[in-house]
Amino acid sequence: MKTAVMTDSNSGITPEEGKKIGIYSLPMPVIIEGDVFYEGKNITQEEYYGAMTSGKNVTTSQPSPGDVMDMWDGILKEGYEQVVYIPMSSALSASCHAAIQLSEEYDGKVQVVDDHRISVTMRESVLEAKWMANQGMTAEEIKKRLEENAYNSSIYIAVDTLEYLKKGGRVTAAGAAIGAVLNIKPVLTIQGEKLDAFTKVRGMKKAELKMLEAIEEDLNTRFANVDRKQLRLGAAGTFQKQEDADQWYKMVKDTFENEIHDIYYDSLSFSIGCHVGPNAIGIGISVVTRDEK
Incomplete structure (x- = not known):
C-alpha cells in the first residue's frame, strides 16, 4: 500500500x-488588508509580522x-x-x-x-x-x-505584548493596559486542546525561565518513564530578529542537551502568531514512537 x-x-x-x-x-492562507497570501509560499515572516506591527488588519483563514x-x-x-x-x-x-x-x-x-x-x-x-x-x-x-499518541506533547508560549490577545478577545482592554504598565507577560499553554493561560510573570526573562521550568516539570512527571531517545524538543518563536531566535534556541539547548539529544528551532505558525503577536517565545516537547536507527 x-x-x-x-x-x-x-x-x-x-x-x-x-x-x-x-x-x-x-x-x-493569511489575509492582510483584504489581500490573500500563503504561508511559506509568497510571504515571509518579516513581511507578516511587519504588517502586524504597522497596524494593518491581519487575519488567518482555513x-x-x-x-x-x-x-x-x-x-x-x-x-x-x-x-x-x-x-x-x-x-x-x-x-x-x-x-x-x-x-x-x-x-x-x-x-x-x-x-x-x-x-x-x-x-x-x-x-x-x-x-x-x-x-x-x-x-x-x-x-x-x-x-x-496525540496528547503526549506540550507547548508553552510567552507573549511580548498583550495587544493581540486583546484583539482576539482573550484579554480585556483594561487588562491589557494594566499589563503593559506593570510589564506583565502571560505564559500560555497548549496541552492538546485550546490555547489556555498557564501563568503570568513580569518581564520576558522571567517568562523564559518559567517555560524552561515547565518543560523540566513535564520531564519529571508526565514523561518520567519515557525513554529520552523518544523525546523531541522544539524551541520556537515569532521573532523579528534572527539573533533573538538564535539566543532562545541556545538557551533551550544549553538547558536540556544533557537530557534530550534532538533539539531544534522552528518558527511558530502564522495561525498562532496572529493571536500572540511578534516576538513571542515558544517551546514544545513531543513523545515519538519511531525508531530512526
Whole structure:
C-alpha cells in the first residue's frame, strides 16, 4: 500500500521543505488588508509580522475546500493509493472537521488525522507519519497510531505584548493596559486542546525561565518513564530578529542537551502568531514512537 503524507504549513513544514523530505504541505492562507497570501509560499515572516506591527488588519483563514481536494486529487494521480492528511488541531480551527467531511467523498483513500497538535509538536506527528508510511503502514493504521499518541506533547508560549490577545478577545482592554504598565507577560499553554493561560510573570526573562521550568516539570512527571531517545524538543518563536531566535534556541539547548539529544528551532505558525503577536517565545516537547536507527 503506497501511502502519501500531507500536512499544512501550521506544522512549520513549508511546501519547499516538504518536497525535500517527501511530504506534501498545503500553505495556509493569511489575509492582510483584504489581500490573500500563503504561508511559506509568497510571504515571509518579516513581511507578516511587519504588517502586524504597522497596524494593518491581519487575519488567518482555513484553506478552501477546493485547494484541499485539489491537492488530494493530485497526490492520488501521482500513483499513491492513499493519503494521510494531518491538519492543525480541531480545537484550534474548524479546518480539521471540514477536511474530515470532505474526505468522505474518497471512499477511505483519504484519512484525516486529528492529533490535537500545532507547530513543533505537529511537525513531529507529520514526521512520524512519514516514517510509518515508509514502513508500509496503511493510512488507517497511521491515523490510529497518531491519534493514540496525540496528547503526549506540550507547548508553552510567552507573549511580548498583550495587544493581540486583546484583539482576539482573550484579554480585556483594561487588562491589557494594566499589563503593559506593570510589564506583565502571560505564559500560555497548549496541552492538546485550546490555547489556555498557564501563568503570568513580569518581564520576558522571567517568562523564559518559567517555560524552561515547565518543560523540566513535564520531564519529571508526565514523561518520567519515557525513554529520552523518544523525546523531541522544539524551541520556537515569532521573532523579528534572527539573533533573538538564535539566543532562545541556545538557551533551550544549553538547558536540556544533557537530557534530550534532538533539539531544534522552528518558527511558530502564522495561525498562532496572529493571536500572540511578534516576538513571542515558544517551546514544545513531543513523545515519538519511531525508531530512526
